[in-house]
Amino acid sequence: MAEKQKILIVDDDANIAELISLYLLKECFDTLIVNDGEEAIEKFHSYQPGLILLDLMLPGIDGYEVCREIRKTSNVPIIMLSAKGEIFDKVLGLELGADDYMIKPFDSKELVARVKAVLRRFHPVVATAPQTVSSAIPPTGDYVEYPDLLINLSNYSVTYYNNTIDMPPKELELFYFLASHPNQVFTREQLLDHIWGYEYIGDTRTVDVHIKRLREKIKDHTSWSLATVWGIGYKFEVKN
Template structure:
């Protein structure tokens, strides 16, 4: 079985050394970069399975590197931040990061998060469900097999978890889901992040469907969200 290849971009040599020593024992191939600019160059050359970006780096910081990576690749990204502040966490998620780890961190926890994200990306056996395919709602069509969304006659690109989240709600129109329920249903029990992840992904879904003449995802204040089309 091929080893997992992880690109780590951090300007602190001590952090890179700690990660390198631990990864070598975990059957993880490590590719290192000293800044975001070098990380982008290595994305082209190495095609890693996972990217870990420190927020504070010279040349190009982690946020900018995340933004640039998302323009071309859908590779999972974990952000490393020395600040345990909500702004950093939410900004990273909005730019396309899949998770974040606050410094100082345990290498064991970092590896656990890497493996959890990669497990969630593996194809899952289809459950036997009495659900129509495609799901059609007036000017919105969701093809479950092709993982395609057509809104107002135009095909719209979704990142994997955005699509999964949309489908989870669209399969039960009118049902109210709490953030915790959606995390469990879409991300699974091994997710380490917080419920704000749901809010960020909902915001992205709404932006992608902004050509529709109606709102599809409705906020249920104090509880969570529900899917509903009122054309």
């Protein structure tokens, strides 16, 4: 029998946490509820969840700080939950490494759907001996390949100069989308529509945040680069 996916629920509202747990248990997930930030960090290491549902307004250490601490050592998917709907709060959460953001109150079916969607996108890459991009075993599925770079959407992996780069799902999807359309310029609005969907339209800084994070991990190559087209948007530039 397949092992159940573990979901860590971090919320100081016991009623909401129990309700979320009930929805997820019905979908055959395993859940653990914690009520404050310090316990969340502690239980994260011992419980080893496959995904975290993280409320922002927590006693003691808030959700932003919990996300920051977890991102120091792990790429586990994080969906932030908040009664705040301001663009600033969403962007800050994304800057810290969250994969999705839901505003309370939310529909239970939508929550479960988003959990499943994020888990489908996230496939941790098991560390193995370094391999070159042009390995004897060719990549399979949906991927794009450039000198010293391989972005594989099928198993959500990025190989850069023979090293596997940890990358949250949305970050990788954005990178793959741009790289699969070389030299084509996309506006921030077009990228939001393609990668995040209608609910993020208007939050154009979301794209800037993810591009900034990509550039911190992937530096410009002599053959290709992530280029800014001032006043318009971004493109994956391939040089002749």
